[in-house]
Structure formats: C-alpha cells, structure tokens
Amino acid sequence: MAHRKRLIFAILALTPALLIYGWVRLVPIFETLRLSLHQWNILSKNKPFVGLDNFHELFSDPLFLEALFNTTVIAFGVLLVTIPLSLFLAVLIYNRTKSSFSGFYETSVFLPHVVSLVPAAMAWKWIFDARLGPLNAALSWLGIAPQAWLFDPVLSIICIIVLCSWQTLGYAVLIYLIGLKNLPSTLLEAARLDGASAVQTFWHITVPMLKPITLYVSVVTLVAGFNVYAQAFILASDSQGAPGRQVRTLVHDMLENSFRNYRVGYAASEAVILLIIVLILTLVQFKILREKNKT
C-alpha cells in the first residue's frame, strides 16, 4: 500500500517535468533529424522526402564548406590558446593560494566568462578598430604598422579566436584549479623530497595527473568553439554599421539558410552535421578515458 502511494507520487511529480522536457528537447531533436532528410521551404505545404540529398548538396556548397572551415579553425585555435595558457595560469594561481591577491586573480580571470557576451564583444570590437582602436595605437608605439584587424580574412579569424579564448580561459582555469586541489599532495611532496625541481614536477607529475581534466576542458572548448556565433556576429559582420569582413560560421550559415533562404530541411541537415561533430568529440573523450582506466 505504502509502496503504491509512493509510486503514484513519483509518477505524478515526474510527469509534468518529463512532458515539458520531451516537448522542448526530444521533439525538436527528433524533428531536426527528420527534417534533415526532407526538403522544406517554409512557404510550401508539402515536405518531400529527399533522403541524403541535402547532405550531398552541403558538401559541394562553397558557403557551407567555408563555414565549416572557419568554424574548425576557430574551435581548434581557441583550444590551442586556452589549454596551455589556462594550465600555466592555474598552476601559478594554485602556487600563490596564500597570496593576498589570490581572490583578485581568480575573480578577474573568471570575470570575462560570466560577463554579458555582447557588451564584452563590443569592447573588443573597439580595441580591434583599425582607425581608433588601442591595439593599433599600441602597435604603432612599437613601430609596427597598423593592421585592418577586422577586414583581413586571416586577421579577422584571429580576432574571433582571441575574443573566444578570453572568454573561455576563466572556465578552464577554474576547472584546472579544482583538479590541482584534488591532486594527492603526498605525490608532490615525494617528488620534492627526491629533489625534483618545480619545472620537473610540473612536467612529470602535474601534467600527466591532470590528463583527464585536460581532456574534459578540451572537449568542452571544442564543442563551444563549433557553436561559435555571437562573437562572429558582433566582430565580423556589418552590424553596428561599422562594416567588417563577414566570417561565416556553421551556426550563422544554418540560421541564414533557414530564415533568409527559407530552406529549413537544408538547415536541419547542417544542424545534423554539427551534432555529428559534437558526438564524435564526446566519443573520443570517453574512449580515451576508458583506455586510461584500463591501463
């Protein structure tokens, strides 16, 4: 009797949450998969099944390929900047935990991660501004000719990488700091007693011990990188009137196909590509972790 009462309570309590969950997560995820195999222009009523045609077309679509290329470069660029820098910073901050500034370090490194994205991107847009920006001012002070940061095809991607790394860094440092705090202190002590220098300890103990964390942060950074949109929207588009060279990203291309070209099925197949990329990254993470646990 009591058991039945509990069951009824559980079902009653869980059902509304699950219904909402199903409707705002499962239904659209399923719809994305379904639409990707159909051709649907918003205006027409029928959505003919076209199989993998959308995917075939995608891989000969120069705009999509450009978006895929840009997004991949940005994602891996952010990764290459964030991982070494955040590990280095986290070790330094961890060593100075007793310093009276340690709160200041953590706060200011983490702040860009939580601050509203658009205002922060505005600040960077001004910094990169070719005519008025402090970056060119600083460069000219060093005797380097001013650059058209947001117009040059290579530089504009670098600008986006800088902005994204600035935002991701704090999160990565935070996760590394937790990892460092959980390292067995006996191991580090033993290394010190054996006469290992700080640099040796870092390379031979800290870095290998933090491998799972590095893996996790890498995957999170890459997934976020593949979803990059707002940063490119602000820095490298013609919003705010100030024209910039457009850096096409996957999400950008997807939204444009859906809402400007009214090709929803085609856009959905782009979303499926994004999903596949994310799944591959996650699977790689699990696989490496499992292999590590085996040995």
Added chain:
Amino acid sequence: MKQLEKKKFFLNLGAISDYARMSKASDWFIDFFLVLFSLSMVLPLIILISNAFKTPEELLLWPPTLVPENPTLDNIVRVLGETPLLHWIWNSLSFALLSTVSIVTTSAIAGYILGKFRFFGINIIFSVILATAIIPFEVYMIPLYFQVKSLGLLNSLWGLLVGYLVMSFGIFLIRQNVIQYIPDELLEAARIDGAGEFWVFFHVVLPLLRGPLAALGVLAFFQAWTAFAWPLVVSTAKESYTIEVGLALFHTGFTVDLGLLSAASAIVMVPSVTLFVVLRRQFVQGFANTGLKE
C-alpha cells in the same frame, strides 16, 4: 670535530635561508606576473566603461585615452532617454528569472525522483536525459522555433522561455546530490513518523538541497541572461528584444554612436559584474559543478 659540526650547521642554515630567499623572490615574481595578467584580462571591460564617460571628440582622439579627460554623463543620459534600453533590460531580467524558477523547479523534482525512486523505466528516462545533455541547443533550435511559432508565441516572453524551461545538466546535478547527500534512512524515518510524500519533499529534501539548488539557480540565470542565438531568432520586434540582442542590433534605427553604445554596454555590465563579485562563491560552485560531469 666540533668546528666541523658548527660549520656544517651554518652551511645548512645558509642553504635554507638561500632557498627561502629564492622562493620568496620567485613568489614575488609570480605575483607580479599574475597581477599584470589579471589586469589585462579586465582591461577591455575597463576601457568600455571608460568610453561610456567620454565626449564624442575624445572618442575620436588618437591615440585613445584610458581615463576620460572630461568625464561626462551625457552618453548615459542620452542612451536612457533615446533607446528602449531599460525595457530590454526588463525583458532580459524577467526572462532570466522565469527561466531560473522553471529550471530549479523541474531539476529539483526530477532529480529527486530519479535519484530516490525505483520503478520500471526510470533508468531509461535518466539515460535519455543524460544523452540529450550532450546535444548543443543550436542543433535543435530551428524546429523549436517552429514549435513556438505554431503556438503564436513569437516575440513574447513565453516564446523565449520555451527554449530555457529545463536544463538536462541541472537534473543530472541534483540527482547526483540527492544520491550523495540524502540518506534513504532519513526519508524512511520521516515516512514512519507519518509524513506524506509532499511533506518529505518540501521539509526534508529541499532544505538539504539548498546549496546545489542555489548554484544551479545562478548558473541558470546567467545562461538565460547571456543567451544570444535563441532570443535573436524568436524576438524580431524591437520591443521584445533582450538586452543582448538589443545591443547587438543597436544600429538599426539609431545612428551608430560609439559613446552611446559604450554607455549602454556599461549600464548592462556594471550590475552583472557587481552581482558576480558578490555571489562569487555560488558562481564558482555552479560553474565548477559543470566540470564534474563524468
């Protein structure tokens, strides 16, 4: 012999103080580097706030100044008077608050049931939630847009909310905490004393989850507050913009004015930065939790 011992002793002493001096110097050097680096991290934000107080002439000055020479409130007064900035902030605030309430509620209930009740299919439900947690919002945003559209909720707070009603990770987080920190014996004891299931949930479970729920709340609030792609797609009328979209599309209808834009950005940023500094612990807890997924 004694002489030698003494010498050794002093030698050791010398080595120790040398070591101490060296590590002190390196500490000082690390601190110096970290202070510089931390300052450079917040420098863009400082520049933005400084720009908000500059006159139009000073904004065009080259090389740019770091501290305004003739600080003026002109930009702030104008941006508040000429743009619907406060209205956008209000939209974002109500969106973020409602989303927080919804995410905290659904996560608390689902996390508790999935963590403490055993019945057929419950593991499948949990696996599905866990699996969908990996999928980024951008992947299913377009079909969700059409769902919102078919309900006639475009350009409304409720339409915005549809995207941010639940958080897979929140359910997962609360379930972990329920399993870890709420012993079955405690619940059984309450039931034996005659407490009903609702009473147990509200008076035993919820108080014990206060910490993780607060961290989740902060996380949820900021997730909605900084949302960009979804509000951009769902809200196309200027009155229904969130602050992020409003700022991003600032030029439409107004001429681009760097001073106004900086002022608007500063008005948005200063309260959230203050909030962050005040709630730092919950923040760090919330974001740190996301790292313990495995």
